[in-house]
Structures are given as C-alpha cells and as structure tokens.
Amino acid sequence: MAVQSAQIGLWEWDLQTNRVFFSPEWKAQIGYAADELIDSFAVWEDLLHPDDRERCLNMLYRYLHRPWPDFALEFRLRHKNGSYRWIR
Numbered sequence: 113m114a115v116q117s118a119q120i121g122l123w124e125w126d127l128q129t130n131r132v133f134f135s136p137e138w139k140a141q142i143g144y145a146a147d148e149l150i151d152s153f154a155v156w157e158d159l160l161h162p163d164d165r166e167r168c169l170n171m172l173y174r175y176l177h178r179p180w181p182d183f184a185l186e187f188r189l190r191h192k193n194g195s196y197r198w199i200r
Contacts, residue, residue: 125153127176132156143192161188161196 121138125131132153136146142159149155160168164187175183188196 123156142189142197148192156189159189161190164188 120135121141122135123138124133130153132151132155134149134151134155139146139149157165157169168185168187171185184200186198186200189199191197
C-alpha cells in the first residue's frame with residue numbers, strides 16, 4: 113500500500129531464475145498500463161536510451177560480477193509517448 117500511495121516504481125530481477133517483475137507503478141511512470149509491458153529484462157534493455165545502453169549494461173554486469181556497496185545507476189528510459197525519462 114505504501115508503494116502504491118507514494119507511486120514509487122519498483123522492479124525486481126531474480127538472478128537465479130532470471131525472472132523480472134515491474135510494478136504497475138514502475139510501468140505507469142513511463143506511460144504504460146500494467147498489462148502493456150511484459151515483465152522481462154529484455155523490455156528494460158529495449159527501453160534504454162541508445163546512448164545509455166552500453167554504459168548501463170557494462171556497469172550492471174560489472175556489479176553482478178563483483179558487487180560494491182554504493183551501487184547507483186542513472187539512465188534514460190523511453191516513455192510510451194517517445195520522450196525519455198531520467199531514472200536512478
């Protein structure tokens with residue numbers, strides 16, 4: 113209820129099963145209804161701004177290989193209307 117009230121978009125990536133979950137709030141932040149995007153890492157990759165894709169994927173895979181405590185990543189995701197939104 114707190115996530116819904118605050119309209120905080122969350123996503124979860126289970127590395128053991130490679131399953132991804134995007135909350136309805138996450139989808140809404142980039143203009144989509146809950147049933148318009150499938151929960152898939154490939155969807156996230158596809159929505160990344162082309163100028164951010166290589167940097168984000170490299171940093172993400174480096175973190176997965178050797179985690180560090182203050183991991184943060186900023187990037188742009190494509191909104192349904194074609195514009196891009198900064199995400200942290």
